[in-house]
Amino acid sequence: MPTACAGPSLAGREQDAATIAATWMQTLGYDHVETDTYGSVIGRIQGDTGAGPTLHFDGHLDTVPATALDQWTHAPYGADIDAEHIWGRGSTDMKGPVAAMLCAARLYPANGCAAQSPSRPVLPKKNWKAQPCKLSSRATPPIWL
Incomplete structure (x- = not known):
């Protein structure tokens, strides 16, 4: 699977990263x-036909964007790897966590967890503004974390 973008994925220019995410989803089935x-x-793994939450x-x-480039000890978009760390913008916010997700x-389903069919989106907080969740075809309220 591809794992690196050709350059920084600044807001509005994250197409390379999005292409990699889509390829990962396709490769992962x-x-x-x-x-x-x-x-x-947007990727979906179909669950069982139950009515549980998504x-x-x-x-x-x-x-x-990186600022004060002369103060960086590693290239901000270099993804330098040493014995303990990956250094660079996006490695922990948020490309690393997206890869883990x-x-x-x-x-999740491969380890015996019984996923349910899409029913309700799970959103991070009540005041979060976003486009409607494409995982849900039902008009049920979301579960708020």
Whole structure:
């Protein structure tokens, strides 16, 4: 699977990272993968036909521009790896966690967890503003974390 972008994925320029995420989803065997009109990649793994809640992972792929380049000990977009760390913008916010989400979602049903069919989106907080969740076809209220 591809694992590196050609350059920084600043806001509005995260297409390379989105392409990698979509490729990962396809390679991992997601049942449905699409890129919406905003450039967001949406993947779905179909669950059982029960009426339980949907498990929803949500992240972002853009990074904040690097400033004061002369003060960096590693190239901000270099993804330098040493014995203990990956150094660079996006390694912990949020590309690393997105990669973990993509794998965790695929491993969830493979490890005997009984996922349910899409019913309710799970969103991070009540005041979060976003486009409607594409995982849900029902008009049920979301579960708030």
